[in-house]
Amino acid sequence: MAVKLPIFMDSHSTTPMDPRVLEDMIPYFTEKFGHPGSRNHPFGWEAEAGMERAREQLAKLIGARDPKEVVFTSGGTESDNLALKGVAEMYREKGDHIVTTVIEHRAILDPCRRLEKQGVRVTYVPVGSDGIVDVDQIRRAVTDKTILISVMFANNEIGTIQPVEEIGKLAKERGVLFHTDAAQAVGKIPVDVEKMGIDLLTCTAHKIYGPKGIGALYVRRKAPRVRIAAMIDGGGHERGTRSGTVPVPLAVGFGRAAEICREVMGEEGARLGKLRDTLQDRILSTVDETYLNGHPDKRLPHNLNISFAYVEGESVLMGLNKEVALSSGSACTSSTLEPSYVIAALGVGADLAHSSIRFGLHRFTTEEEVAYVTDRTIEVVKRLRDMSPLYELAKEGVDIKSIQWKAE
Amino acid sequence: MAYSDKVIDHYQNPRNVGSFAKDMAGVGTGLVGAPECGDVMKLQIKVNLDTGLIEDARFKTFGCGSAIASSSLATEWLKGKSIDDAQKIKNTDIVNELKLPPVKIHCSVLAEDAIKAAIQDFQEKWARKRVAAAASTS
Numbered sequence: 001m002a003v004k005l006p007i008f009m010d011s012h013s014t015t016p017m018d019p020r021v022l023e024d025m026i027p028y029f030t031e032k033f034g035h036p037g038s039r040n041h042p043f044g045w046e047a048e049a050g051m052e053r054a055r056e057q058l059a060k061l062i063g064a065r066d067p068k069e070v071v072f073t074s075g076g077t078e079s080d081n082l083a084l085k086g087v088a089e090m091y092r093e094k095g096d097h098i099v100t101t102v103i104e105h106r107a108i109l110d111p112c113r114r115l116e117k118q119g120v121r122v123t124y125v126p127v128g129s130d131g132i133v134d135v136d137q138i139r140r141a142v143t144d145k146t147i148l149i150s151v152m153f154a155n156n157e158i159g160t161i162q163p164v165e166e167i168g169k170l171a172k173e174r175g176v177l178f179h180t181d182a183a184q185a186v187g188k189i190p191v192d193v194e195k196m197g198i199d200l201l202t203c204t205a206h207k208i209y210g211p212k213g214i215g216a217l218y219v220r221r222k223a224p225r226v227r228i229a230a231m232i233d234g235g236g237h238e239r240g241t242r243s244g245t246v247p248v249p250l251a252v253g254f255g256r257a258a259e260i261c262r263e264v265m266g267e268e269g270a271r272l273g274k275l276r277d278t279l280q281d282r283i284l285s286t287v288d289e290t291y292l293n294g295h296p297d298k299r300l301p302h303n304l305n306i307s308f309a310y311v312e313g314e315s316v317l318m319g320l321n322k323e324v325a326l327s328s329g330s331a332c333t334s335s336t337l338e339p340s341y342v343i344a345a346l347g348v349g350a351d352l353a354h355s356s357i358r359f360g361l362h363r364f365t366t367e368e369e370v371a372y373v374t375d376r377t378i379e380v381v382k383r384l385r386d387m388s389p390l391y392e393l394a395k396e397g398v399d400i401k402s403i404q405w406k407a408e
Numbered sequence: 409m410a411y412s413d414k415v416i417d418h419y420q421n422p423r424n425v426g427s428f429a430k431d432m433a434g435v436g437t438g439l440v441g442a443p444e445c446g447d448v449m450k451l452q453i454k455v456n457l458d459t460g461l462i463e464d465a466r467f468k469t470f471g472c473g474s475a476i477a478s479s480s481l482a483t484e485w486l487k488g489k490s491i492d493d494a495q496k497i498k499n500t501d502i503v504n505e506l507k508l509p510p511v512k513i514h515c516s517v518l519a520e521d522a523i524k525a526a527i528q529d530f531q532e533k534w535a536r537k538r539v540a541a542a543a544s545t546s
Contacts, residue, residue, distance in 0.1 A: 310470060311470065312446050312447070312470055312471050312472055312475075314472040314473060315419070315471065315472050315473050315475075315476060318411070318416075318419055318472070318473040319419075330446060330472065339446060349444070350443070350444035350445075350446075351443035351444055351446075354443075354444075354446035386425070387422060387425045387467075387468050387469060387476065388468060388469070388470045389439065389448055389449070389450035389468040389469065389470055390443060390448055390470045391470075392427065392450075392468060400443060403439075405441065405442035405443065405444075405448075
């Protein structure tokens, strides 16, 4: 079967919307357009009903006891900001210390930097070469001034899944709140805020086949009751936690997307995991000096991150970008000219960080697409290696690290 | 980021990819950049020791598409030039020709460095011999 080009295999950035989600959303743009806060007429009532159903669907997906614990936001970034800044402000009396990791998303790291400027202390715990954080290191980082531990559920580049349940347990023991950015994990692998001791959780619709522009922050209401300071004031929506009219069509889509994920997660994860393994095995067995980034097992089933030694990531993407959408940790794909800090945190060396390629499979990825991407990736890497001075040196037996490089 | 047509053309059809033996007569080799920075260029010139003109050039580049295009373009420009004229190739010429965006200017700088390094290597290895050879034949 011929594949339709270009192929989208960059699902950690975003996902295509499931047509069933769109179908549910459409009436809320037109006939059911009411303001969910309008308490005195049917337009408001039906908008509110749509919004509240979505809250329930989302609560179910993450194992929340009460739908009221789900606060709608504009997306993952806002949820992360709200969690960190909201807790830091509300619990200032109790303490001024946050523990997080070096491989968090920028939506965690940047608010942490800002909080540091405001006098909050932040400890950034490293990860092992497999991208997994050591719970004992978190344990040692927690002090009696610690108010929050924020550790991502699954990493957006290498897909590694953190020992969330253990961290949740540790947080309870120490009486510290636990936030997890689960934007990559929710809807893909089982997430249960009760079982895992999560107090605050970030998720977003567009990574689970829902619309862009809406996310949520789970805020625990019981054992303990978590209170956070609002970042946006005006109108007191979302029980005062996040003012601003909830975009009901987006919320409805988010809810439906969550419901579908809950139904298909097991089967979908198994299917994508199998496809991912095929992709991985064929690349690793065909191309020499390719390295898997992250943990071989403890990672998202649809994630694959590989470093192709001696070729630069952006040049690989450029060779494929008319046919296949992928992503790279190469500096040349970032505005900062720094390679991926996530790959660098694994201790693999900046050269391999520049050479990393991320594949992200999704609900609509087919076997034919995976075969096509495998073949083309291998072809492009081989072509680039033929023009790589580093590959030539390596083949001549020269140790690249022994050369005195004259950097600019 | 959108690439210019010229960058895409050089990336897809790189000119003069390959290597000369480093000790081949008249060959000068420049190796610049660093793997940790994500850019390494090897650029070689082959100078006709009788005429003093660059009769051939080769490159191999580890880097992004713009780095590959910059070095490919450099080899194209070097062919047929005297060493003096080759010295005059500026990174800004490459920027203009390939329409590189600001974030890619370092690629052109590296290509200019590679040209200079290849010329220097040529001069260290061969220029004196060439002068001596020229003197003995006149």
